[in-house]
Amino acid sequence: MQIVETLNEGLKRSYTLTVTAKDIDARVDAEIKTIAPQVRMPGFRPGKVPHNLVRKMHGASLQREALDKSVRDGVEKIISENKLRPAMQPSVELSADFEEGKDTQVTVALEVLPVVPAPSIEGIKLERLVVDVTDAQVDEAVKRLADQSQRYEDAPAKTKAETGHQVVMDYAGKVDGVPFDGGTGSDMAVVIGSGNLIPGFEDQLVGVTVGEEKTINVTFPKDYQAKNLAGKDATFDLKITAVKVAGDGEPDDAFAKQLGLESIEKLRELLKGNIEQEHGGLTRTFMKRQLLDQLAAGHDFEVPPTMVEAEFEQIWAQLEHEASHEADPEAARADMENDRADYLAIAERRVRLGLLLSEIGQANGVEVSQQEMNRLVAQAAQQYSPQDRQRFVEYIQSEPLAAAQLRAPLYEDKVVDYLFEKADVSERSVTREDLEGAIESEEGAVHVHGPGCGHDHGHDAKPAKKAAAKKPAAEAAAETATEAPAKKPAAKKAAADKVEEAPAAEKPAKKPAAKKAPAKA
Numbered sequence: 001m002q003i004v005e006t007l008n009e010g011l012k013r014s015y016t017l018t019v020t021a022k023d024i025d026a027r028v029d030a031e032i033k034t035i036a037p038q039v040r041m042p043g044f045r046p047g048k049v050p051h052n053l054v055r056k057m058h059g060a061s062l063q064r065e066a067l068d069k070s071v072r073d074g075v076e077k078i079i080s081e082n083k084l085r086p087a088m089q090p091s092v093e094l095s096a097d098f099e100e101g102k103d104t105q106v107t108v109a110l111e112v113l114p115v116v117p118a119p120s121i122e123g124i125k126l127e128r129l130v131v132d133v134t135d136a137q138v139d140e141a142v143k144r145l146a147d148q149s150q151r152y153e154d155a156p157a158k159t160k161a162e163t164g165h166q167v168v169m170d171y172a173g174k175v176d177g178v179p180f181d182g183g184t185g186s187d188m189a190v191v192i193g194s195g196n197l198i199p200g201f202e203d204q205l206v207g208v209t210v211g212e213e214k215t216i217n218v219t220f221p222k223d224y225q226a227k228n229l230a231g232k233d234a235t236f237d238l239k240i241t242a243v244k245v246a247g248d249g250e251p252d253d254a255f256a257k258q259l260g261l262e263s264i265e266k267l268r269e270l271l272k273g274n275i276e277q278e279h280g281g282l283t284r285t286f287m288k289r290q291l292l293d294q295l296a297a298g299h300d301f302e303v304p305p306t307m308v309e310a311e312f313e314q315i316w317a318q319l320e321h322e323a324s325h326e327a328d329p330e331a332a333r334a335d336m337e338n339d340r341a342d343y344l345a346i347a348e349r350r351v352r353l354g355l356l357l358s359e360i361g362q363a364n365g366v367e368v369s370q371q372e373m374n375r376l377v378a379q380a381a382q383q384y385s386p387q388d389r390q391r392f393v394e395y396i397q398s399e400p401l402a403a404a405q406l407r408a409p410l411y412e413d414k415v416v417d418y419l420f421e422k423a424d425v426s427e428r429s430v431t432r433e434d435l436e437g438a439i440e441s442e443e444g445a446v447h448v449h450g451p452g453c454g455h456d457h458g459h460d461a462k463p464a465k466k467a468a469a470k471k472p473a474a475e476a477a478a479e480t481a482t483e484a485p486a487k488k489p490a491a492k493k494a495a496a497d498k499v500e501e502a503p504a505a506e507k508p509a510k511k512p513a514a515k516k517a518p519a520k521a
Contacts (some may be wrong), residue, residue: 001074003081006107011114011304013084017074017106019067024104027066063100071106078108085113087304089401111304116359120298124423126290129430129438131279133272137432141271142264146251149258152189152244161208161243163193168242169205175234182226183234187241198224201236212240223327282435288416289439291423292353303351312347319343361415368407368414376406 001023007014037046041053075090090110098104152166161167166189173183192202204216215237224230256267316336323332336343360366368376377396381389396403430438 001070001077003074003078005082007109011087011111011302012109013082013112014107014109015078017071017078017108019070019074019104019106021101021103023070024063024066027069028062031062031066060100067104074106075108084110087111087113088306088310111306113304113355114302116301116355117299119295119356119360119363121360121419121422124291124294124419126287126420126423126425128425128427129283129286129435130427131283131430131432131435133275133279137275138268138272141275142251142268145267145271146255149255151247153247155243155245158209159243159245161192161205161240163206164191164246166191166242166244166246167205167208167240168244170239170241172237173234174237175229175232177235180229180234183236189242189244208238208240208243210240210243214238214240279432279435282432282439286435286439287420287425291416291419295356296349296353299352299356301352303348303355307351308344308348311351312344315343315347357412357415360419361411364418366411366414366418368411372410373403373407376410380406 001020002018004016004018005013006016044050071092075092078084079086079090088111090108093107093109095105095107155165159165168187168189170186171184171188173180190197190202190205192205194202196202198218198220200218201216204214204218208214215235217233217235219233220226220229220231222231251264251267253263256262256264259267261267261270319336320333323329323336326332377393380396381392384392396406
C-alpha cells in the first residue's frame with residue numbers, strides 16, 4: 001500500500017492511496033481459508049470444497065470486501081501516521097479506471113480541526129439575573145391549571161348557547177355542495193369563544209339550543225393546512241346534541257386530590273417549584289449567552305468549511321420548516337435568502353465556539369463519565385418501543401459519532417458550568433419580563449463539538465420512535481400550567497436569534513397550533 005500526500009493547504013488535506021492487486025489477493029486468500037470449512041457444495045464433504053471453487057463462488061463479493069477493508073485500513077493509517085484530527089468523515093473516491101485484478105488508486109480528502117490557541121478564561125465577568133417567585137405568579141398558575149381542567153355540565157333545558165358555553169354537535173361539511181374528506185363527524189365539543197375552530201364558525205353557534213339543526217357558512221383561511229380547502233367557501237350542516245355550562249372550577253383541596261395531591265397547598269408548592277425551575281433556566285440562558293459573547297470576542301481562528309457548511313444546512317433546514325408554516329411561505333423564504341450571509345456568519349460563529357468550548361473542556365479535564373453516559377443512553381432509549389431499545393443501545397455502542405452526539409449536550413453543560421465557577425459573577429434581582437427582555441437582546445449559544453463529535457448529522461436510520469411515556473397527572477398538568485403565553489418577537493431578528501442562540505439541549509419554542517375546522521383533512 002502506497003500513500004502520497006497531494007494537498008496540504010490550510011485545513012484541507014488530500015492523499016492518493018494505492019491498493020495493490022497483490023494486497024487484495026492476499027486478503028481474499030486469507031478470507032477463503034477462513035470460510036472454506038463452512039462452505040457446502042454438492043459432491044463434496046463438509047469443509048472439503050477446493051479453494052479454487054470457493055473463489056469461483058464467492059470471489060466477487062470477497063474482492064469487494066477486501067478492497068473496503070484495505071481502504072479503511074489505509075484511511076486509518078493516513079490519520080494515525082500524520083496525526084490528523086478529522087473535522088468530518090473523510091471523503092473516499094475510487095478512481096474512474098478501477099478494474100478488478102489491477103492496482104487501485106483511491107483519493108482520500110478531508111479537513112482537519114484547527115489548532116485552537118490556548119483559550120483565555122481569566123477575567124470573565126458575568127451577571128446573574130435572579131427572579132423571585134411571587135404569590136401572584138403561583139395564583140395565576142393555579143388558575144390556569146383550573147381553567148385547563150374545566151368540567152362542563154348539561155345546561156338547563158332550552159338554554160341558548162352563549163360565549164363560554166360548550167356546544168356538542170354532529171356536523172357534515174360541504175364545498176360547492178359536495179362533502180369533503182374528513183368533513184363529517186359526531187359529538188364534537190367546542191367552547192364558544194375558544195378560537196379553536198376556523199374564523200366565523202364559533203360565532204354562529206351563539207344562540208343554538210339542544211336538538212336544533214342549523215346550516216352555517218364559513219370560509220377556510222388561505223393558509224389552512226389542507227391545501228384542497230384553503231381559501232374556499234364551505235357549509236356545515238349541524239345538529240346540536242348538547243349545550244353545557246362550566247362547572248364550579250374553584251381550585252381547592254378536592255381539585256388538588258383529582259390531580260393526585262394531598263391538598264391545594266401541595267399543588268401550590270409543586271407549581272412554585274416548576275416556576276423556580278423555569279426562572280433558573282432563563283437565568284442560565286442569559287449567563288451562557290454573556291459567556292459565549294465574551295469567548296467569541298476574545299478568540300478568532302480558522303474553522304473547517306465543511307463543518308460550517310453542515311451547521312449552515314442544519315440552520316437552513318430549520319428555517320425552511322418554519323417558513324413552510326408561515327401565512328406567506330414564499331415571502332418568508334425571500335427574507336431567508338436576503339439574510340443568507342448573516343446565517344452563514346452565525347454558522348461559522350457556532351462552529352468556532354463549539355471547538356473553543358471543546359478545547360477548554362479537554363484542557364481542564366472536563367469529562368462525561370461512563371455512568372453519566374449510561375444514563376444518557378438509557379434515557380434516550382426510552383423514546384423507542386421495548387423491542388427496539390436494545391437495538392438503539394447497540395447502535396450507540398457501535399457508532400462513535402452517534403455516541404458523541406448523544407454526549408455533546410451534557411458535555412457542553414459541564415464545560416459551561418466549569419466556566420461559571422471560574423467567572424466573576426455578580427447578582428441582581430429583576431422581574432421575569434426584564435429577564436426575558438435581556439435574553440431577547442443578547443446573542444450567544446452554540447452546538448458544542450465535544451470530543452469525537454465529528455458533527456455528522458447523517459447517521460444510519462434508527463429504530464422507529466414511539467411516543468414518550470406519560471408523566472403522572474399532577475406533574476404533567478403542573479408543567480403545562482406554569483407555561484406562560486409566548487411573546488412573538490420581531491420576525492427577522494427572532495429568526496436569527498432563535499437559530500443562533502438555541503442551546504444545544506433545547507429546542508425552539510413551538511408556534512401556536514393552526515386553527516382547525518371539524519375536518520380531518
